[in-house]
Amino acid sequence: MQNATYIDDLLSLLREQESFVVTSHARPDGDAIGSALGLMHLLDGMGKRVTVAFADPIPVIYRSLPGVERIQAALPTAASSMLAPDVAVLLECDGFERTGFGRIAFDHMGAGLTINIDHHLSGKTFASFNWIDPEACAVGAMIYDLAVASGAKITADMATCLYTAVLTDTGSFTYPSTVAATFALAEHLVESGADANKIAQAVYFSNPPSKIRLLGAALGNMEIQGTVAWSWITQEEMSRADAAVEDCEGIVNYLIGMAGVEAAVFLRELPSRTEFRLSLRSKGEVDVAKVAERFGGGGHRSASGCTLDGSLDEAVTRIVAELQPDRVRSVQRLAQ
Ligand SMILES: [Mn+2]
Secondary structure, eight states: OOHHHHHHHHHHHHHHOOEEEEEOOSSOOHHHHHHHHHHHHHHHHTTOEEEEEOSSOOOGGGTTSTTGGGEESSOOOTTTOSSOOSEEEEESOSSSGGGSSOHHHHHHHTOSEEEEEEOOTTOOOOSSEEEEOTTOSOHHHHHHHHHHHHTOOOOHHHHHHHHHHHHHHTTTTTSTTOOHHHHHHHHHHHHTTOOHHHHHHHHHSOOOHHHHHHHHHHHHTOEEETTEEEEEEOHHHHHHTTOOGGGGTTHHHHHHTSTTOOEEEEEEEOTTSSEEEEEEEESSSSOHHHHHHHTTOEEOSSEEEEEEESOHHHHHHHHHHHTSOHHHHHHHHHHO
16 A cells, blocks of 8 residues: 555544544654654644643653643543543554553553554554554654645644654664655755754753763773674663663664774663663664564664663673674574
C-alpha cells in the first residue's frame, strides 16, 4: 500500500471519531514529543477532543514546545473520565509496552480503536490501524503529510512541534534519512512559522549543568577497540552528577563522532543495578537495528537500543563482539 492510501484511510478514520488519546514511547525524545503535539494541534483544528499522555517526564529542552502544558502523566481511565476515548494513537512504538504505561493501562482506558504510526525498520503491526514508513525521516514528517492531506492550515504551533521532531530525529539534518525532501519539509515548516534559531537554542543550548557533568564522567569512561567505541554510566555516577535519565540522551553521539569508529554503544546502568540500557550508533557499515533486535530491542540501521542484563563487563563483552564490522565477524565465525 502506498503512503497516500494510508493517509486517505487514516484521515477518514480520524474524521469519523470524536475523542483521542495520543502517546509515544517511554523516555520521550524530540520526535516522540514533537509529533505527538503536532498531531494534537491537527486534531484540535479538526474539532476533536485530544489528550496527550507520556509515561516519563518531558526533558527540559522540550518544555517550551507549544501545547506542552497539556501533556498528562497518565492515560485516562474509565474511572477518571466518564467517556473512554474513541481512539488511542501510538507514535513510534512497536507495541503497547513501549509507551511505558503497560498493556493493562490501555485495557483500562478502553479505547475502541488503536492507531500505530511509526517509521522504525523494526516497526510492528500491533494496532487496529498501522502506518509504518521506514523511509520517513521522523514520525513528525508523517504527521506533516497527514496535516497537508487533510487540507488543514499548518499553524505556527504545529510547525514548531514538527520542526523540532524533524531536527532532532535527523541528527540536525545529518542522518542517512536526510534527503532533498527533508529540506523542503524544513523550508515549509519555517515558512509556516517554526523559528529555526529559537528551536535550536531550546534543543541544543539549554542543557542543565547535570547533563554536562554526566557527559564528563561518561567520556572519562570511554574505551576504544578497533572500530568500536563504548562508554557507560553507573547509578553511582548518576547520583554524583545529580543527573536525571534524560541527561544520558546524546552521549553516544560523541563516541560515534570519532574518526575510525564505525559503531558505538553507551551503557546506562538501570536502578536495579543488574541491567544496562544500551544506545547504539553506527556510521552505516554495521546494522545496529539488527544487533539490537538480537537482544530484544530495535530501532534504525544507524541508531537503535536494547537492554542487557549481567555485570558491566559481561554486557560490554557481548555487545562489543556484535558491533564488529560484518566482515570481521564472519571471519571470526569461520575461525571458530
Ligand atoms: Mn523517530
